[in-house]
Amino acid sequence: MANVSTSANSAASTPMKLKVKQFQPAQTPTNTYLTDEKGVWAWLTTVDHKKIGLMYLGSVAFFFALAGFLAIALRTELWTPAKTFIEADTYNQLFTLHGAMMVFFVLVPSIPAALGNFILPMQLGAKDVAFPRLNLASFYIYVFGAIFTFLSLANNGFDTGWTFYTPYSSDTNSAGIIWVTLGVFILGFSSILTGTNFITTIHKLRAPGISWDRLPLNVWALYATSIIQVLATPVLAITILLLAMENILDIGIFDPALGGDPVLYQHFFWFYSHPAVYIMIVPGFGIISEVITTFSKKTIFGYWAIALSSLAIAFIGFLVWGHHMFTSGQSAVATTIFSFLTFLVGIPTGIKIFNWVATLYRGSISMKTPMLYVFIFIFLFSIGGFTGIMLGALSVDIHLHDTYYVVAHFHYVMMGGTLIALLAGLHYWWPKMTGKMYNEPLAKIAAGFIFIGFNVTFLPQFIMGAQGMPRRYYNYIDQFTPFHQTSTIGSYILALGFLIILYYLAHSLFKGKKAGPNPWNSRGLEWQSTSPPDFHNFSHTPVVIHGPYDYHQPIEEFQLGLAVEHGHGEKYLAADATGSEAAETTSA
């Protein structure tokens, strides 16, 4: 190899010279992160971001299965207008638990803490996240939060809905509420620490050559997410703390009986919980950008539009929380402003969708399972988005607020968006994580079940919501019976889809075909390591000379095995944000 130099931003001030060595990239892994340390104890005490990511993935899958099982129970109860098989109080506790678990234990940590933990350092060419021990700590904080929440079940449980609105939540004499608030409080810190870790990692641990304009869009999305986590989650922590004090001590800030204001609680709660929906969905956007380029074999269309729209969503997302409160009795001024700002947050989301579709134009499109999920994502998430516009419109929201329309809307966004993106990412990176391929035909069948099951479950909910069916109802009036029954049938199909996924993923672990380092021929840096990756991700600090979506460059140029030569200006360019460098290679 003679001189390999990058042309990006050649006008920048002083290009940095790096002595670069070339290695023969390993094709077959020797010492992978899975074989490096073995045994349960090594896993539980590991500070390796990949293992922690997998532990998160396992936990998230566990809670998803549990909360999903609750959802099936709820849907079954709603088969008939009156009691089907459980009591009203049980039903109320189950839907609360379903919501709280799905939000706090599944959606919030799913993509950032599970997939993000695994992929982010690899996409940056780093050996680990900035604070590996903190990373492990945040996993255990998450586990403790979960334990506290389960302890609440042993203490009468809680039936407040996941929103914990006062004064219902502060007046209910159930020890369960105190336990669950404690659990959510603790859980918040897990989220905050993950966010802190990611921001620092992205700023300080990028490999030479990864300038801000070569950052994978997944990293941009995780960056935006981390910012929201750090800015919003502490407000949830203080809100939940105040709520617990309200319940234990009656301090009176939120309880009208003591002179407080229940609507103020809603402001505090939604100041976190609205941005939190972007904590859940924005990392999904990142995955979609990665998958859609790989399977179109084409440069992303509108790199900066997609990267910056993530940041725009993160910012505007903080200004719109009051659209959950249009009927709450907040002032007319606030309502008007919140409604107006709500529409602004729809625009960057639309921009992303248009850019993704434009990326497909004249691509080389391969409909592998991850790509199939991207298509499902765009289909479902668009419906979620358009119905969001409906709910942002003031007069219409008055009619639709707190009905099944809202339930359907946020399931389309959260499940049709986040979870489908998670599935896309899981299938996409599964070979990297495990070194095994899954059964492609079965995967497509499962995707079909999920797509059909999902729509059968939630489309009827739009109709019955608009017809007036309120949410969180144990009994309902007869006219809604057909919609509920269709929805229940859909939920069974959906569950079946997930069972198939569980089966073939487990199967692939033991019997799956070996995956090469780069089964999709992706240009992403994470694919230039072995599958599964080396204990330190890359055997040497990689040097990056092309962007992650430079599909017009021959793939050989991504597999040169360029690495920093030791003792020759060995230094990350992380702090050097100008993004210009010239790499000089010497053959090894």
Place this chain on the structure above:
Amino acid sequence: MGRLFDFMLPENKSPLTADSTDGLFHFINEASLVLFLGVVLAMIYFAIRYKRKSEDDKTPVITHNNTLEITWSVIPLLITFVVFGWGYSGWLNLKTVPDDAYEIHVTGFKWNWSVNYENGAQTINEIHVPKGTPIKLVMQSRDVLHSFFVPEYRVKHDVLPNRYTYVWFQAEEAGESQVFCTEYCGTSHSNMLAKVIVHEPDDFKTWLDENGGTPSGSPVEQGEKLVSLQGCQTCHSVDGSDLIGPSFKGIWGRDRNLADGSSVTVDENYIRESILYPGEKIAEGYQNVMTPYEGRISDEEITNIIEYLKTID
């Protein structure tokens, strides 16, 4: 009429409050459908048209196109401005109560709607209104948050314990409309239903006159009426079936086991205490969920209720 998404909305029985909402609902649905089909069909078309032929396919380098970016940012932005303006004007209409509106007071409490009229008439879970007149409901809650929702009028507002909120509507036909509570409020949230009953103006006048004035009848009759108006039967049955609280049937004079292990005889003082301060002595096997009636009910009314309870065997 005859719009594509008509099947989604319930009948419109209060055009003055519902028309603007419905128009916007249809507009957003139809505009969304066009955009949605555009996106999805383009996506599917590309997937077929540019299907991968071989692993060596070359793709063009199309990094961005500012004209396109601006187009697909500005056009949706303009559409959303229209939606905002339309929604805002409709909402202003919902907030602006006509000056000549007829006022009725509604109180939400776990899990009933109590309704008071100008002449002292009182109903429970039924709101009687004349047709063709704007009606203003002044609402408050006695305990937790509730929300008053009539789908057929497209009106909804939360009902709060510490201040008054209101909705207005004008029903144009005699008949009934369903009322839901849409803010989660505990065990029987889904049973906190009511009906708006729309009368011809003359019928309403007659109804109001018949039900107004001071309560009359024997203590037992008055007690029975009170028990029904206060919604006691939502939680306490009179036929012995077990609801959220103990049944009234055969309660009088019986010994009752309490949650703390002691027992008490059901007499005047126990019933009085249980109405005013329900948290003091909880019956075994039941939760402390009843709202205290201290300050809301007179001694005479309690006496009447006691007389009535004596009669339920």
Place this chain on the structure above:
Amino acid sequence: MSEHHEHHIASAKQLWGIGIALLILTVLTVTVAGLGLPSPFDILTAMAIALTKAFLVAAFFMGLYWDTKFNSMLLIGALAFFILMVSITLLDTLYRDDIVPSF
């Protein structure tokens, strides 16, 4: 980015100077509060003094003055989001129209 990055070391004189300035400002704010200024001005002066103190602590004790700009941006950003939270919530709480029933 030099090869060998030197961390700024504040001189003892500087640190003591800031400490004494903070002390004086504390005495000042108590004194001004004792004067009993009319309503908006008392809180305004108290907050102005508190902000000055906060600036001194952040810039010199916490070293933001010598640090990378990004860390200052973080602090300012946090304050900006706090102000957003308060001001938007005030848009509700200050402008509620309470209606009183007429009978």
Place this chain on the structure above:
Amino acid sequence: MANHSATHPKHVHHHFVDSNQQFESAKLGMWVFLVNEILFFGGLFCAYIIFRAWYPELFTQAALELNTFWGAVNTVVLIGSSLTVAMAIRSAQNNQKRGLEINLLITILLACVFLVIKYFEYEHKLHLGIAPGSFWNPTPEIAAVLDHPKANIFFGIYYMMTGVHGLHVIVGIGLMIWLYIRARKGHFNSEYYTPVEITGLYWHLVDLIWIFLFPLLYLIE
């Protein structure tokens, strides 16, 4: 990685290239964490501002029950401790082991003084029945002065703000003790003093919060 770790000083973790990258990362991480702390207290400040905007007369009335003198003394104590923490960092940067230990000790001492004063303030209020929430039971004399239906809420906010701040002081003391032990063992020098630096940042933030709490709670009569 064998050849890699050979060039690594002992305190640098394997995933960092050099000491400087590790230091800068730790500092950035701490600043991001401080952002979260500011928003955490921000919720309480927000509640304060909202209720003050609703009931200005309550706040001026209730502040009379708070002792300005001791509040001011505590402000001085915390400012002093911030100064000693800054001096401790300076000592570490200059390889002055003794200076580092002494400065850390003074900081711990001042933090304890702060808590003791706070304890007596609380004690006095609880004695008068100005207690949080359901323990709210002011003596008749206090009730006569504090004649406001929402007085309990002011003190609810007061106890939350000072209580959460007090917890941060306690955590700070724990961190300082940990630093002191490590300083005794000679872990810190001009090349490696990251824990001192970032704990210092935390401690200054605790001071910053108090700089605002003091005028808002004590100085509004």
